[in-house]
Amino acid sequence: MRQPERPHSPMPTAVNTEEEPQVHPDLELVARVKTGDLAAFEKLMRQYERQIFRISLQITQNREDAEDIVQDTFFKAFQKIDQFQGNSKFYTWLVRIAVNESLMRLRKRKAQKTVSMDEEIQTDEGSIPRDFADWMPNPEQNYNQAELAEILRRTIQGLPPGFRTVFVLRDIDGLSTEETAQALKLSVPAVKSRLLRARLQLRERLSRYFRVPSGELA
Amino acid sequence: MNCTEFLANLTDYFDAQTATALRSELEQHMAGCEHCTVTLNTTRQTIEIYRNKELFELPESIHERLRQAVLSKCAAKMKRQKLKQS
């Protein structure tokens, strides 16, 4: 029983046709939640719980954390619903809460491991392409589902959280650049620069698995 | 246009926010630069692979449990508020 997914923003050659509907159906639900209508809130949860779980899982890479984050995100949203003024989409507002919760969990885990927080600084490594080998056609089909999942998980886990988050929201969840900026409280240029580096770093790392095998040893 | 400039514009190129003039400059660069062509194609594939792969999907029963937990917390909160008001 899958909920309909939000459509991904098309790439790479689509033109943005922005036609906002009169009133987003979410806003009606939010208005009802503000009057204490729990059924309306349940509807909003059903609509977005899967996406919130997926985002949290991608950022934290930890399933239990992601389950907790889903709970905390929606409960916080309910508690703070009066603060939502409709300046952004409800979903974007929700994502912001989920991202904050996710990063908080990551910090907690890191504190336990006493790793330094300077990760953001040493991030340019891998942003400059070095591997120019072309990839096999449909390279992902050379691995079974479990192998592929492991490769993708390991690879994205190697990104600094600040880059990973941008990539998850923009490229996996399909938020627009502007929505991603709103959800992360970043400027649009900052989102673009992080996104570029995230994409290039992932590409570089995946290349090890997906490149056309050559005569020379890697 | 050199390779560094090409890279700097890669994201906008993907997101189709590139003015036509710049676009044709980028395409011109690619026509003469295999490295940038490969970088662009494999970056596009990277995004597509991540987008298409569902990492892990929670069973509905767990979503149901999470939902009920949240809703009962919300209900308790509303009760407390009503008590305060009366």
Ligand SMILES: [Zn+2]
């Ligand atoms: Zn080049």
